[in-house]
Amino acid sequence: MIHDTLADYQVDDSVRNERVLDKDLVLLRYLSAHGIHRRTVVEIIEITSFGMVTLDPGNEDEPVALPAEVARSISTKSVTRDTN
Numbered sequence: 864m865i866h867d868t869l870a871d872y873q874v875d876d877s878v879r880n881e882r883v884l885d886k887d888l889v890l891l892r893y894l895s896a897h898g899i900h901r902r903t904v905v906e907i908i909e910i911t912s913f914g915m916v917t918l919d920p921g922n923e924d925e926p927v928a929l930p931a932e933v934a935r936s937i938s939t940k941s942v943t944r945d946t947n
Contacts, residue, residue, distance in 0.1 A: 868934060868938060869934035869939055872907050875908075877941070878904070878905060878940065879902060879940050880901055880903050880937055881938040882901055885933070905919060915928050915930060916928070
């Protein structure tokens, strides 16, 4: 099954993170520190004109803004449109 990336969604979409395609340990630690883990459901709350994607991780953490390049490296599955 092919998954989309965070960059493929719109504001107010909720997605489940399936995996981070980038193996950069600094990036993985950053995401983890902000509550962005595998199987975490996040809501996209803003997308800027230059591609910055802001997520609500749905927990006690503050929203997290990610550059477009990082958003394209996170494989996701929609839960907004999912019926399962």
